Amino acid sequence: xxCLVTGxxxxxxxxxxxxxxxxxxxxxxxxxxxxxxxxxxNASRSAFACFLFAPLFFQHYQAARPPQAQPPRCKVLMKSFxxxxxxxxxxxxxxxxxxxxxxxxxxxxVIQLHCKHGVTxxxxxxxxxCESLQAIFDPAQCPNLLRAPARVxxxxxxxxxxxxxxxxxxxxxxxxxxxxSYLEEDTDATKAMMTEMSLNEEEFQQLExxxxxxxxxxxxxxxxxxxxxxxxxxxxxxxxxVPGRPAIFTIxxxxxxxxxxxxxxxxxxxxxxxxxxxxxxxHSTMHLDDFANDDIDSYMIAMETTVCEGAAVAxxxxxxxxxxxxxxxxxxxxxxxxxKFRSLFFGSVLAPTEPPCEPNPVxxxxxxxxx
Numbered sequence: 001x002x003c004l005v006t007g008x009x010x011x012x013x014x015x016x017x018x019x020x021x022x023x024x025x026x027x028x029x030x031x032x033x034x035x036x037x038x039x040x041x042n043a044s045r046s047a048f049a050c051f052l053f054a055p056l057f058f059q060h061y062q063a064a065r066p067p068q069a070q071p072p073r074c075k076v077l078m079k080s081f082x083x084x085x086x087x088x089x090x091x092x093x094x095x096x097x098x099x100x101x102x103x104x105x106x107x108x109x110v111i112q113l114h115c116k117h118g119v120t121x122x123x124x125x126x127x128x129x130c131e132s133l134q135a136i137f138d139p140a141q142c143p144n145l146l147r148a149p150a151r152v153x154x155x156x157x158x159x160x161x162x163x164x165x166x167x168x169x170x171x172x173x174x175x176x177x178x179x180x181s182y183l184e185e186d187t188d189a190t191k192a193m194m195t196e197m198s199l200n201e202e203e204f205q206q207l208e209x210x211x212x213x214x215x216x217x218x219x220x221x222x223x224x225x226x227x228x229x230x231x232x233x234x235x236x237x238x239x240x241x242v243p244g245r246p247a248i249f250t251i252x253x254x255x256x257x258x259x260x261x262x263x264x265x266x267x268x269x270x271x272x273x274x275x276x277x278x279x280x281x282x283h284s285t286m287h288l289d290d291f292a293n294d295d296i297d298s299y300m301i302a303m304e305t306t307v308c309e310g311a312a313v314a315x316x317x318x319x320x321x322x323x324x325x326x327x328x329x330x331x332x333x334x335x336x337x338x339x340k341f342r343s344l345f346f347g348s349v350l351a352p353t354e355p356p357c358e359p360n361p362v363x364x365x366x367x368x369x370x371x
Contacts, residue, residue, distance in 0.1 A: 001062065001072060002101045003031075006059045006096065007096075009255075010095050011091045011092040012231075012256070014091050018227070018228075019051075019224040020038060020224075023040050023047050023049045024042050024047075025077065026075045026076070027039075027075060027078045028040060028073070029073075029074055029127075031102065032052075033063050034052070034055070036061070036100075037050060037051070037053075039133045040078065040133075041133060041135075047221050047260070048133075048259075048260070049221070049225070051257070053255065053256050054254070056255055057256060074102065074104075074109065076109055076125050076126070076127045076128075080126075081109075081125065083123075094115045096114050107127060108125065110122065110123070111123045137248055139248045139250060143209075143241060144171075144208065144210065144213050144240050145207075145239055146206070146207055146208075148203060148235060149235050150229035150230040150234060150235065150251075151230055152203050154227075156179050156199055157226070160195050164181055166182040166219060167182060167219045168181075168215070169214060169216075170212070170215075171207075171209045171210065171212065171214070172211065173212075176199065177203075177207070178198050180194070180197075182216050215240045215264040215265070216243065216264055217262045217264050218263075221260060222262070225249055225251070228258065229251050232253070236249060237249070237250045243264055243265055244266035246261050247262050249262070
């Protein structure tokens with residue numbers, strides 16, 4: 001694999017790396033025929049992020065050589081990759097072009113920064129051959145959609161403390177979109193600061209959500225995507241369902257696509273803090289699962305699949321980032337998620353009353369064919 005990035009696109013690539021670093025400690029890099037994919041997942045498997053840079057994003061892009069060969073897949077330490085693009089502002093001012101080459105023979109990811117005044121910086125990053133990290137999700141299955149300029153959402157979350165872990169997003173009566181800080185049950189309300197921001201419907205390019213709908217998710221990862229979307233001047237789409245179902249945040253452009261899939265707080269925890277709204281309880285009860293006192297590890301599964309040319313998700317509904325899959329229980333590396341959040345694995349395990357092929361977000365790792 002070899003690709004060449006020039007001009008302001010070098011800064012865009014650096015901003016994407018900074019955005020992904022807010023989620024995972026490892027970066028999965030995979031050159032595909034339809035572009036270069038950068039993915040990551042957090043240790044608890046409750047947050048997944050992916051950027052796909054189209055071939056037109058690069059001045060030169062070659063996925064694999066020869067073309068028939070299967071493109072190499074690797075993962076590098078996020079900290080190592082981020083050190084190359086430490087300052088996006090400096091990249092734009094000093095770097096004229098960036099060359100990225102993947103050499104499976106030497107297990108090296110070589111990144112060359114060609115700077116002004118003839119200075120060339122070469123970074124050799126060690127990588128490991130790995131399975132292809134995938135997330136099976138379908139934004140079309142989410143009944144609620146918010147679309148707004150990134151600048152509007154950045155200003156909406158700006159008043160919240162950097163130390164705040166979770167934020168609640170909801171649609172209040174009058175179709176106003178509300179961002180509200182979330183506090184744990186054992187938090188002393190007299191010592192905590194509550195922050196709430198309310199936006200008019202006119203601030204959104206698209207608002208298709210029922211009044212009373214709300215979700216709670218991690219603010220840190222959300223801010224990471226907002227930072228990238230604002231710098232790229234792209235609107236952000238927020239797809240979500242009932243509490244406990246993962247929310248999907250997307251940005252789309254002719255040169256790149258970005259997808260962030262975040263676990264949301266389950267309904268029992270939300271009910272303890274906020275009374276249910278009219279018309280919401282009946283719909284939400286169908287999706288509740290009593291798992292608060294269970295061992296989350298016992299519900300986790302990994303999806304190991306074989307990559308096939310032109311394959312689609314089978315038997316589940318195809319999604320843009322999914323390959324052919326076959327479920328196999330296995331031990332998931334990393335620490336378990338917090339008990340109040342569902343792992344993205346939960347969709348296929350804790351909903352036995354629903355069709356088994358419902359495209360709930362689950363993480364999948366496609367085997368590299370070496371056994």
